[in-house]
Amino acid sequence: MLIHFSKMHGLGNDFMVIDNVTQNVFLNNDQIAMLADRHRGVGFDQLLMVEAPYDPDVDFHYRIFNADGSEVQQCGNGARCFGRFIRHKGLSNKNRFRVSTKKGVISISLLSDGQVEVDMGQPVFDPAQIPFRANKSETTYILRAAEQTFLCGVLSMGNPHCVMLVDDIEQAPVNEVGQLLTQHERFAEGANIGFLQIIDRQNARLRVFERGVGETQACGSGACAAAVWAMMQDKLDATATIQLPGGPLQITWQAGQSVMMTGSATHVFDGQMVL
Numbered sequence: 001m002l003i004h005f006s007k008m009h010g011l012g013n014d015f016m017v018i019d020n021v022t023q024n025v026f027l028n029n030d031q032i033a034m035l036a037d038r039h040r041g042v043g044f045d046q047l048l049m050v051e052a053p054y055d056p057d058v059d060f061h062y063r064i065f066n067a068d069g070s071e072v073q074q075c076g077n078g079a080r081c082f083g084r085f086i087r088h089k090g091l092s093n094k095n096r097f098r099v100s101t102k103k104g105v106i107s108i109s110l111l112s113d114g115q116v117e118v119d120m121g122q123p124v125f126d127p128a129q130i131p132f133r134a135n136k137s138e139t140t141y142i143l144r145a146a147e148q149t150f151l152c153g154v155l156s157m158g159n160p161h162c163v164m165l166v167d168d169i170e171q172a173p174v175n176e177v178g179q180l181l182t183q184h185e186r187f188a189e190g191a192n193i194g195f196l197q198i199i200d201r202q203n204a205r206l207r208v209f210e211r212g213v214g215e216t217q218a219c220g221s222g223a224c225a226a227a228v229w230a231m232m233q234d235k236l237d238a239t240a241t242i243q244l245p246g247g248p249l250q251i252t253w254q255a256g257q258s259v260m261m262t263g264s265a266t267h268v269f270d271g272q273m274v275l
């Protein structure tokens with residue numbers, strides 16, 4: 001099978017992107033994990049598949065696979081690259097697309113300054129929908145693991161996120177605590193684990209241990225989840241810049257409304273391979 005693909009990144013969160021509108025590519029979990037391998041494959045955090053829409057109200061369908069081969073519901077940095085890819089491949093001339101994902105519909109806008117804005121939909125706090133084991137919805141939960149206690153926000157941006165505050169992002173035990181919590185028994189489908197340092201009311205720093213990947217240079221849905229949680233507690237204003245190791249994202253949110261995320265999306269190269 002000959003596969004044409006693009007390599008892209010959103011703030012260093014990198015992707016192999018496949019146009020499955022004009023190709024007919026099927027990859028199983030093992031093949032995806034093999035392609036994600038940075039030594040033996042293409043190397044990426046997520047594989048993105050652009051597919052024809054199933055619904056006349058949307059322009060495209062968007063499938064996302066983590067580096068371990070698992071299919072997931074949402075990828076914020078991927079959504080910005082998805083928008084840039086549509087234009088790069090000439091699949092649409094529109095500046096704004098509606099795209100269905102495994103968990104709902106998002107809107108992607110190509111802005112005149114080259115940035116991409118994504119309407120990520122509303123955050124979900126109902127534990128059953130995250131999914132997270134809890135009797136009722138709380139702003140902050142206590143998670144216990146390996147005889148340690150963590151105070152966390154738990155919410156869904158289409159995919160599950162757990163966020164905790166840290167004093168110094170450089171010293172945060174991202175790998176150790178990330179590995180401990182990403183498959184915690186209270187997360188029926190696992191979770192992405194974010195470590196958030198508030199700088200001032202408009203700025204915060206974030207590192208994310210992603211489910212199915214490990215720590216990445218940036219996580220768009222993680223930045224949305226962390227910003228929402230901090231805004232709910234009045235620690236950030238309604239528009240804030242979340243600085244990730246790979247660069248900044250601007251997040252805007254007000255209760256009852258969609259989370260808007262704006263940032264860069266970079267095309268690296270086009271390639272083809274035989275599998």
Ligand SMILES: N[C@@H](CCC[C@H](N)C(=O)O)C(=O)O
Pocket residue numbers: 013045046066072073074075076077078159160192210211212213216218219220221222
């Ligand atoms: N990199 C992403 C999130 C990708 C999916 C995540 N690892 C999950 O399992 O939910 C982003 O930019 O949002």
